[in-house]
Amino acid sequence: MARVIGLRLLGSIGAVFGATILAFVIMRLLPGNPARLILGPLATQHAVNSLSQQIGLGRPIYVQYWRYISDFFQGNWGYSYSDGETVKKLIVERAPATIELALFSFVFTMLSAVALALLATYSHRPVTDRIVRGASYIGFGTPPFFLALLLLIFFFKTFHLLPGPEGRLGVQATPPPKVTGLYTLDALLAGQLGTFWEAFKHLLLPSLALGIASWSFLVRLLRANLLEVSREPFITVARGKGLRRWTAFRRHALPNAFLPTLTAGGLVLGEFLAGSVLIERVFNWPGIGSLVFEAIIKQDYAIVQTFILLSAVMFVLVNLIVDLLYAVIDPRVRIPTVATA
Amino acid sequence: MRLLRAPDRAAREDAGDAHGQAEPAAGASSELALSVRGLSTVYETGGATVHAVRDVSFDLRPTERLGIVGESGSGKSALALSILGLIEAPGRVLDGEIVLGGRDIARLSDRQLGAVRGKEIALVLQDPSTALDPVKTIGAQIVEAIAVHEPQLRRAAARKRAADLLREVDISHAERRLDDYPHQYSGGMRQRVAIAIAIANNPSVLIADEPTTALDVTTQAQVLALLDRLVDEHRTAVILITHNLGIVSDFCDSVAVMYAGRLVETSGVDHIFLAPGHPYSEALLKCVPNPERLTEGPLPAITGFPPDLSSLPTGCSFAPRCPIGRELAECHERTPQPHRVSGPAGEATVECHFAEQRIREVRV
């Protein structure tokens, strides 16, 4: 078991290095002086020269690469010329907004995906199954940014049910005193129920839009797993013991179906990371996604580069955690099969 | 003709239990453990309706062992599930009466059946590698079987019962092994656990659907011997579904031959080997390799294929393959009804137009 974990860990570290090499190669493909690109067209030649020296331009490629990754892992993420701040500061500042959105969306997505997959499988009625499947197809085919637009048009413009693209709280309200940076949590902690409600309402539509791709995927995956597991003989045996349908389903089918679904965790994160870039802008959400979006438009490559590397690291990390979790939870992996008489 | 003769069975016979007959002997208890009348089950998929179980009737006396034999696709497993009320969509039980311990369980709701399953009637399935939940301990799964019917039982007591059951099925270090997971057990051990789960609450009827088919030959013998001992001790009636006639002759008292969803012949086990009434039963017996007949030529096979249960021909469903009925219009037009016939080794119920004739021929 320890050997398995060790190998997996090594694999992840290797993947991260591979990713950094890939990112390095791609970013260096940019035409022009990388230092100039990072600093922008307005920087002085002197600044460009000093940065060039710093990142090792003109030195052998492996020196450049070494500086590249050591800078990254030390948190030296460069400077955004268009925003006048260090990239690190910008990212740290805007992280809570995206984190709150991602958490909210995740909970929302998971709960509804589970509920619907259960409904589709347990009810045994082909109509329900068909509706859920249809919804998941449409969900997959709707790009998050388009859904964001549709949601806004429907809930905001037409029916005035929910707030529009005015960020986390809208222009009027003031944010609660900062504890975690998550407005909902902070508002609750400070007892500001009105603010909590406002923050909550503003989170609804973006969460839906962000989660749609993962939701479709999860519903389909869970449904397939549930169907497969329900047909296993041990479910029949459980029923043969006298268990009722739901009890047998709950105790034996669910855990066995959920287990392989765990591995989708990494993919969900991937969708969220990319999705945030797409939809935060639609909602004027002041998170990392919109930061990156603007950076792309302004050609502020320091930010873009850092985001790409961070995404890779997070992606690899989450996949690693999920795999390890799986190894811990599944007794077949945790306890090796030893032939016994 | 007997294929194998196990000493235990002979001993039971000599002890005077009159199990070898289809009719209850005079003076034997008329209280049946299980009585099935007119059970029919269909599977409705897409355009086709598959008639898996067609008008099946049989009786099972307490401690009697009935073997149900048939090819794959004959409806044996569907029959087992139908009796237990475990047929799931797109299948459903069309009709039938299932009297267990005096009441008709076919009419019961799923919730009511829950009190019956595992308590009065239990199930053992074919494949031990998929019959147990892979992420739960063996102990938990045995305790579950007990706790469903005795919810007030304390954990420690339940655990002790589970350990006792493991010992009963010859699994050593029972206490420790309760905390193991199914993948840590061998196939034979898992099947023994499945049996332990089935007999946990002392059911009066046990349905075993090909319990040894997935095991190697040595383990098969062990498991069968175990089953033999357990059902004797617990005085359980058994329905043993199998395609292996050797097991039937060793283990069972009576046998029912299933073909295309119907029980085409039901009789005491001696009868079927001595004088099979139905041509299908006869053909099945001929298919079994017999060293005494090596010089007769190649092993006979039954020509043709099992019928498509969604589009059955009129008349006798075996007719297209029947050496007798293949050419006869009567067999293709009229569905044979169960005939009660008396043969050299007892009574039998046969669904063949020529049942009487065939039995008489054997006698002569």
Added chain:
Amino acid sequence: MSIGSGPLTIGAENAAVLRPAEGGGPAGAGGPAGAGVSAGARRALRTVLADRKLAVPVIVIALMLLFAIFGPIVWNHDPDAQNLLGSLQSPSLSHPLGTDQLGRDVLARVADGARISLLVATLVTIAGGLVGGLIGLLAGTVGGASDGVVMRLMDAILAFPPLILAMAVTVGLGVGLDTAAVGVSLVSVPWYARLLRSEALRIRSLPFIEAAHAMGATRGRILARHVVPHMLPVLFIQMAAAFGYAVLALAALSFVGLGAQVPTPEWGAMITEGLSYSLTGQWWISICPGVALLITVTAVSMLSDRLRDLLDPRGQYARL
């Protein structure tokens, strides 16, 4: 009745869908051998239409294809022709989908966008499939050091959330629809590589390959005649699924300004252009391309799912 051997046994009716060239359609049920391709094709068509889950997406995709090919010809407004005086007009008879902020006809742009999306997505899918498939095949059959090296490279690509790597590629190579296409292809390669590698490994160890070996077939012959044909259905399914993803990814990249550049009428770019107008009443500018996108990708994903059901019902092959 089934056709096929080993892992590919599929129902006769379904087989006809994939091999219409087999003269006469399903074996044993066909007419004279001379009836040939057209009879097989007609039978295949009937089979497809009979299966509703297959028929609906196929019809939708066919319509979209027709729209893409003939739309700009039949409705020959210039998608780039600006008319500021006639801008922001709501849908009418002269402009069924309205005009955008520069007075361009939205219907013409959506039709043009269909051509672009479908064409580029097809190229991306084929490129990714070929490259990834070859890599996987090689890794699975040759094995050894090359297998290790190549799969490490695949791991490096897989370390990124797909869309983000595609973004990086477009940023690195310079923005544009062509680099976006390269980015999306690159991102899809590891999926194919992994899938086909495990398929190749699995098929290699099947008894009938051993039998062929024993009968004296050379490695090349075994590869070409036995391994590759068995890998094709899996590749096919993956490509169908990947096509939908390609359309979405290209649109997403264009949406953030990394793919198709203004004034290219790519659906994603169109959505971004009309974003600010959508909430002030001129919804058609963004909604129309969005709906086209939705319809296309939904139909493709339904189709690929159904194909997977038919060709791989036990789900033994990987899912995207």
